[in-house]
Amino acid sequence: MRKPELIAAVAEKTDMSKEQAKHVLNTILEEMTAALSNNDTISLVGFGSFAQRHRGARIGKNPQTGAALTIQASNTVAFKPGKQLKEAVSE
Template identity: 55%
Template sequence: MRKPELAAAIAEQAELTKDKANEVINAITDEITNALSRNEAVTLIGFGTFSQRERSARTGKNPQTGATIQIAASKSVGFKPGKSLKDSVNQ
């Protein structure tokens, strides 16, 4: 499912216009992004938790040449699904 399809489904369920549903999706994703950039976890009970994770520096390999390269430390986003989401996926 892509964003326009999600907006259409939300619009139908919540009896909103597609434009308004798209604004809601944008607001939600913007707030999740802002919280993660402040290193705050975002927990949606029953759905899951988004959190910022640290990746340490490590040694890698260039697949074309086989040369060893240093990969810098970075931050990434992790998602841990909630119990309800896991249960519905595993049925």
């Protein structure tokens, strides 16, 4: 499901216009992005949690030449699914 499809589904289930649903979804995504960039954890009970994780610098390999190279440290987002989501997907 892509973002426009999600907007349409939310609009249909909540009796909102697509513009209102788009505004709500964009606001939620902006707030989640801001929280994660501030190193906050987002916990949606039953769905899962998002957290910022630090990946340390490491040695990698250029697949074309085989030469060793250093991969810089970076921050990334990790998602841990909740119990209800795990159960829904496994059925």
